[in-house]
Amino acid sequence: MTLQTTETTETVNKAYAQLAELDKKHFMHPTTSFKQQHEQGPKFIFTEGKGIYLKDIRGNTVIDGLSSLWNVNIGHGREELGKAAMEQMKKLAFSSTFATNSHERVIELAEKVANMTPGDLNMTFFTSGGSEANDTAFKTVRYYWQLKGQTQKKKIITRKKSYHGVSMGASSATGLPAFRTFPSLAPDFLYVESSIEALEALIQQEGAETIAAFVSEPVQGSGGVNPPPEGYFKKVRALCDQHDILFIADEVITGFGRTGATFGMEHYDAVPDILVIAKGITSGYAPLGGMVISEKLKNELIDLSDGVYMHGYTYSGHPMCCAVALENLRIIEEENLIENVRKMGAEFQKGFQWLADRHDVIGDTRGIGLLGAVEIMKDPETKTRFDEPVSVKVIEEALKHGLLGRSIIYEGQDTLAFAPPFCINKEEVATIISIIDQSLTTVLKRDC
Structure with missing residues (x-):
């Protein structure tokens, strides 16, 4: 797709070349x-x-099929x-x-999040973001x-294939090698x-008194x-309670409506003891994240601590970022965007199933709300992979037809991932499915 422009091809190419070199x-x-x-150099230099x-x-105009980095939830270009x-910057x-x-x-936003x-x-x-929030x-x-005198309780258990960020602690917690x-x-x-x-066995092996x-x-x-196994988190909650282990939910991607629930x-x-937030709280319009703790944990920290909590970032509770977050959350609520996530998420799942019926290399489709994936296998019955990941080529082909998506090949996977903005409509969902279909067909005929 190409927008009409009064500038000549030579002029825009020259501008691109100069910026690309810089x-x-x-x-x-x-x-x-x-x-x-x-x-x-850069594949794209986006301007609008x-x-x-x-x-x-x-x-060149493309569909942002991943909300950039799973975060532009309300969509681009919201002047509000x-x-x-x-x-806010004019005032403070x-x-x-x-x-x-x-x-x-910051007071208004903290109250809003609590509600x-x-x-x-x-x-x-x-x-300022999810990595800092997880480290916190x-x-x-x-x-x-x-503070409770149990200094041996230092270990943190995380799931394989998890992602929690790239700061020192967050990288260490990320299950993707x-x-x-x-x-x-x-x-x-x-x-x-x-x-x-597996979780219960690891707790027994390490000793709950160390976790x-x-x-x-x-x-x-x-x-x-990857959605969790049936009943997984209820059992996790019970297991953590049984062994006196705190439960942290990393909702950096899933928070504020991405799954069709808040x-x-x-x-x-x-319900976790701590909930980590970022991305969707501002829809990417300003850098902001956070750690939300339970009332019980808050009260214990107050009772146990006489000293200073020696942790803080310069931009913790930045006024402008908080103002943007409040406006973003207002838009999500007033425009019923989470309801649209549920409706369009259902359309996506229908589209993924249609793709699976057309392409016998699709081994699995999965997702919830506007968070979905298509997994590619050479032989789904035997779960045999192609020698080289097909999803990488499909994403490259889809770009030629105006669709940005993501290929996930960590840990031997071959997966197409999509998470478009909440404002997407039924026709746009159909366009994305059509481009995936066309790109899969081209790649499979050409390379497989």
């Missing part, structure tokens, strides 16, 4: 091959976004959030929240057990298969869009 020279990209960046669409400097940011651009200092927006979260999750420590949770649970290739990561993290039997917490995404995102854990009838 990009290669000066910008160190996250989660990118150094060689690929140096040799190829509207709804589910992004436009790059050369006039820019206005909220501007009004920044003030520290250290040492009991506060401001209006949205399940159970007695009631107090939020704000960060890990430090806090260990601090909690230290590819993210743990850096040397000297944090100690005392354990990884377990996604079965209650501080268990952390999990309600639905694994970067690990392959929080993913609501589908699984389990």
